[in-house]
Every structure is written in C-alpha cells, then in structure tokens.
Amino acid sequence: MTKLMTAEEVAASVESGMTVGIGGWGSRRKPMTLVHAILRSPVRDLTLVSYGGPDVGMLCAAGKVRRVVAPFVTLDSIPLEPHFRRARQAGTIVFTEYDEGMFMFGLLAAAHRLPFLPTRAGLGSDVMRVNPELRTVRSPYADGEELVAVPALTMDVALVHVNRADARGDAQYLGPDPYLDDLYAKAAARCYVSCERVVENLLKEGPLQSLLISRSMVTGVVEAPGGAGFTSCEPDYGRDEALQRRYAETPWEDWDEQ
Amino acid sequence: MSSRADVCVVACAEAFRGDGEILAAGIGGAVTVLAARLARLTFEPELLTHDGTCLLTGDVPALGEAPELVEGWLPFRDHLWLVLNGRRHVMLGASQIDRYGNSNISCIGDWARPKAQLLGVRGAPGNTRCDPTSYWIPRHSPRVFVPEVDMVSGLGTDRGAYELRRVVTNLAVLDFRTPDGSMRLVSVHPGVRVDEVVAATGFDLTIPGDVPRTREPSEEELLVLDRLDPWRSRDREVPA
Numbered sequence: 001m002t003k004l005m006t007a008e009e010v011a012a013s014v015e016s017g018m019t020v021g022i023g024g025w026g027s028r029r030k031p032m033t034l035v036h037a038i039l040r041s042p043v044r045d046l047t048l049v050s051y052g053g054p055d056v057g058m059l060c061a062a063g064k065v066r067r068v069v070a071p072f073v074t075l076d077s078i079p080l081e082p083h084f085r086r087a088r089q090a091g092t093i094v095f096t097e098y099d100e101g102m103f104m105f106g107l108l109a110a111a112h113r114l115p116f117l118p119t120r121a122g123l124g125s126d127v128m129r130v131n132p133e134l135r136t137v138r139s140p141y142a143d144g145e146e147l148v149a150v151p152a153l154t155m156d157v158a159l160v161h162v163n164r165a166d167a168r169g170d171a172q173y174l175g176p177d178p179y180l181d182d183l184y185a186k187a188a189a190r191c192y193v194s195c196e197r198v199v200e201n202l203l204k205e206g207p208l209q210s211l212l213i214s215r216s217m218v219t220g221v222v223e224a225p226g227g228a229g230f231t232s233c234e235p236d237y238g239r240d241e242a243l244q245r246r247y248a249e250t251p252w253e254d255w256d257e258q
Numbered sequence: 259m260s261s262r263a264d265v266c267v268v269a270c271a272e273a274f275r276g277d278g279e280i281l282a283a284g285i286g287g288a289v290t291v292l293a294a295r296l297a298r299l300t301f302e303p304e305l306l307t308h309d310g311t312c313l314l315t316g317d318v319p320a321l322g323e324a325p326e327l328v329e330g331w332l333p334f335r336d337h338l339w340l341v342l343n344g345r346r347h348v349m350l351g352a353s354q355i356d357r358y359g360n361s362n363i364s365c366i367g368d369w370a371r372p373k374a375q376l377l378g379v380r381g382a383p384g385n386t387r388c389d390p391t392s393y394w395i396p397r398h399s400p401r402v403f404v405p406e407v408d409m410v411s412g413l414g415t416d417r418g419a420y421e422l423r424r425v426v427t428n429l430a431v432l433d434f435r436t437p438d439g440s441m442r443l444v445s446v447h448p449g450v451r452v453d454e455v456v457a458a459t460g461f462d463l464t465i466p467g468d469v470p471r472t473r474e475p476s477e478e479e480l481l482v483l484d485r486l487d488p489w490r491s492r493d494r495e496v497p498a
Contacts, residue, residue: 025334052378080375089372091371097369099383099384101342121384123387124419126364130369176311179333
C-alpha cells in the first residue's frame, strides 16, 4: 500500500470554498511545499484554520483566502506577519479571532467529533464581542459555572509537515514539539502529510513516542525535503532567518515571481 | 552601580515573590526572562522556569544559553493545559492598557478593519482569566496607558481577571490594590518624578501621599544579573 503523491496532486484535491487546517505553529514546521502548490493552483475563497505564520500570510497575499481562523499570525522572530496585516487593514479577509487555548479546544472537539468543548479561556474578553456567534454553556453540576462553548474546528483538509513518514501514511516528528499536528489530522476529513524523508522503518529514526499520526488519519504522503522552509523543522534544520527577513521585506508580487 | 534596566528586572522579579512551585513565565524580551530567573536564583528558589521553547530547565542558564539540566517538557499543548490549570504566573506585554488593567495586543483601531493589525489576542484572554498575571511595559506613555483599549485581549479587574499582580514600566511600579480595582502608583524608579509618571499615563492614577522609590538591586542580585546577562541586553530594552 502506498499513499505517496505529489504536492500538485494534493493542491488539485483542494476545492474553492473549503476549510483548510494548516499544522505547525507561527513560523515553525509549516507545510510550505504544500502551501506553495496551493498558491500555484486556481483554488480560492479558502477558510484557513491555523496557529498562523507565513502560510497564512502567503495565501492571503495571493488572494486565496476568504476567512482566517486563528489566535495569532506571526513570524516569531519577526513579530508581525506583513501580508496578513495588509489583508486585515485593507479589509479583504474575514477574521475569526480566538484565544490560543480556545483554538486548541476547537481542535480537540473536532478530533473527538464533539460539537463543542467548554473552557474559561475567552470569557470576559473582546473575543466574545467580535465573534457574536459564540455561545456559552452553564455547568449542569453544583458549581453552575458559565463557560465558553468553543465550536468544533472541523476541516475539509488538513496539511502538516513532519520529519519522517512511511509510504502508508504513518507520520513521525523528531523535534522538541509536536505542536498540534495530530489534532489537525484527527479534525479533518482528509489529512495530507509532507515529510523530509519517506522511510521504511520509523523506529530506526526515533522512539515510539515520536509516532505522531496514524495512517488511518492520513490520505496522502508527499516526500518534500526542505518542505517546511523557510520555517523551522528541527532537528533537520532551523528557521532560515535571512530568507524570512527577505520575505517580510519584499513586496508580494516580487517575491511571488522568484 | 545599577542601571534603570537592573531596577526594572528586580521590580519584575518581585512580582514572583511568594509564588512557590509554579511556572514563572516571561513572554519574550530580556527583562521578563531575567526577572523569572533572578527570582528563582535568589528569593523564590522553588519557581519553575523555561528556556523560551518547551524545556523546563533544571538549572538556570544565562540568556541564550542551553540548560545543562532539563527537568521537564512543556510543548505548546501542555503550556495551553497549564494556563487552564493555573500553576503559572505570566508576565505579559501590552500595546495598550487601561486603568483596570484591560490590555490589548490584537490590533489598533476598529477591530472590524484595524488601522494597525498587531499579533492577535494570542493567549491573553485565557492567561488573565485563569492565572496570576503581571505586565512589563518598557515604554510608559499615553499611547500605551489609554482610557480605553481598542480590543480587550487580557482581562482587567472589572472583567473577571483571576489576579493582576503588578505592572512594571521603565518609570514605575503600579498595581490594582484600590477599592474599585483601578490602577495605583506603588513606587517610582530612582531618578523618576511622580509628575513624569502622571504625564505619561492617559488616565487618572491613584497616587498615595508619599510615593516610595522602587528598591535598588542588592549586590547579590547584580552579581546574578551579570552572570545571566553578561552582554547587558537588558539595557537595550529599557529607554534611559
């Protein structure tokens, strides 16, 4: 059994109007090869679900995005993402702004096929004002506490990048942080994994605990060495700070031509 | 001889006094990270501190150095769990803060179409609802200390904050120990006058009759700071 495919095939399976979750965190282990393939495809009007970084910035700059669901969009070492900022300030995208913890509970709810999960995070803040569709629930137990009912962040497609995968779709991370990538895979109808290297035996690469995503959650695998660049993919490589700086300083049209 | 930045680091470290065995989390920059590490190495030895990514360090390394001993693993998912669990005191930044401590890091102007999109609310709503929170604001000015913030990211005392411990700026220490939970001047840093703080604040502060000076670092604290930050990156974060 093999699920190996190309980034272009992944992009071709994404339709306009879909909700696409993108793994990683900020400018860390983002599936940039898959993002680039979507940039070159005719798809548009996407809803992005992401702890946002240059993935969100580039797709906004290229006019692929209708809505962004995120608690932040940042390049980490460069705090503000220039293209996301421009899109927000020009009013060309809709923004669903959540607290980081709310966002994780939205992923957890979707991964567990629950309609929502309750949390305290978000209560009292303007997250409730700018997302008037959010509802609260009252604890049915003696405490009677009112909590935010974070709706499931269900997705049509999830895109993640990991260090290693096998051709059957099992995915492995070797860096210090899994981020929330397994939850994206579980929250999506289809998950596509890109990886630095496809291998036969994942346990030759790292310990049992590094097996992050099961093949039962994965539709396709793309071998993409350097496929997170310029974001980091530890321990294979760190962030290319010089290239990221150039990205942040270059007008999109000029960057896109290169 | 201590610099203004040294005074600020110690004033931030004082926010963690009495916290015990919880995570002291400084967000970005040199001053808050040094504050947590200084507190742990001096008067609050049970504190947990991290390396800025996902390691809880067993020892207390200098800025930019890797720890020799790691005592725990805190990937983002567990950090988000810890926020809800509450065994954490975070020192946040703010682009705007009002007299009840409502803070904004999301955007400037109307949220629907902001004049300036900033970071987004990040974890500020949950942090302030669930954990003790302090603020470090390196430029005390009326642009930051505003009558009303444009987007409430972190909760003030009037919106259900769990506990706002203190606000440390380049000029002063402030807290919220007033009958209505509004901001109070606690002390001014050496060399700063009360009227400078008033002029740099865009709302009315409660000001006690006799405003003390923020304490100077001790000899021991200065030695620890020189070890933790030999290149004095703290001085670059604090305008003179």
